[in-house]
Amino acid sequence: MASSAGGSELFTNYEQDLHALTESIKVKIDKQIPSQSGEERKAIIRAAEREIDETDEILGQMEMEILNIPAPGRTRLQAKLRLYKSEGEKLKRDLRRATAAAPRSNDRNELFGDLNDSTSDLDASTMDQRQRLLSGTERLGQSSRRLEDSHRLALETEGIGINILGTLKGQRETIVRARDTLAEADSYIDKASRTLKGMARR
Structure with a gap:
């Protein structure tokens, strides 16, 4: 090495x-x-x-x-x-x-003119179309990348939402269990109160 x-x-x-x-x-x-x-x-x-x-x-x-x-x-x-x-x-x-x-015209073409103007115009038109096609392809690629970024962001947002829903579900279950425990404690207190009252009467 x-x-x-x-x-x-x-x-x-x-x-x-x-x-x-x-x-x-x-x-x-x-x-x-x-x-x-x-x-x-x-x-x-x-x-x-x-x-x-x-x-x-x-x-x-x-x-x-x-x-x-x-x-x-x-x-x-x-x-x-x-x-x-x-x-x-x-x-x-x-x-x-x-x-x-x-290509840019050279001095000779500027002085005497191009004997193949029609051919040059056709070549220029073809190249211009090719340039537009390349530009369109590049813009399409940029749009595709932006769409991929948006899709990835949507997936990340969905994942965050799922995590939040899971947390809320867990909190709800905790609250329900606490409420059931309180109800059970109230039941015991009522029973104890009735027992104490019965003992006092006797």
């Missing part, structure tokens, strides 16, 4: 590789993909997809490396890994949006 220092050093190396890949992917998403079209754009998209696959592999290696680090240092690294995974998921979403979005 690796020592804490050795494990942390290897984890740091993975972090450096991850940062480099992340920056490269961001450049492709923010600058290169929107400004290109045709085969060049497709090639950049494929390169970004390969880099995202590499980030997934590195995240997997980081997760395995954390298991070799003693508990005192493991918690901090696990928190960092969660952040890196979250950032990786965001990059995937950003790449999907950049892929679905229509």
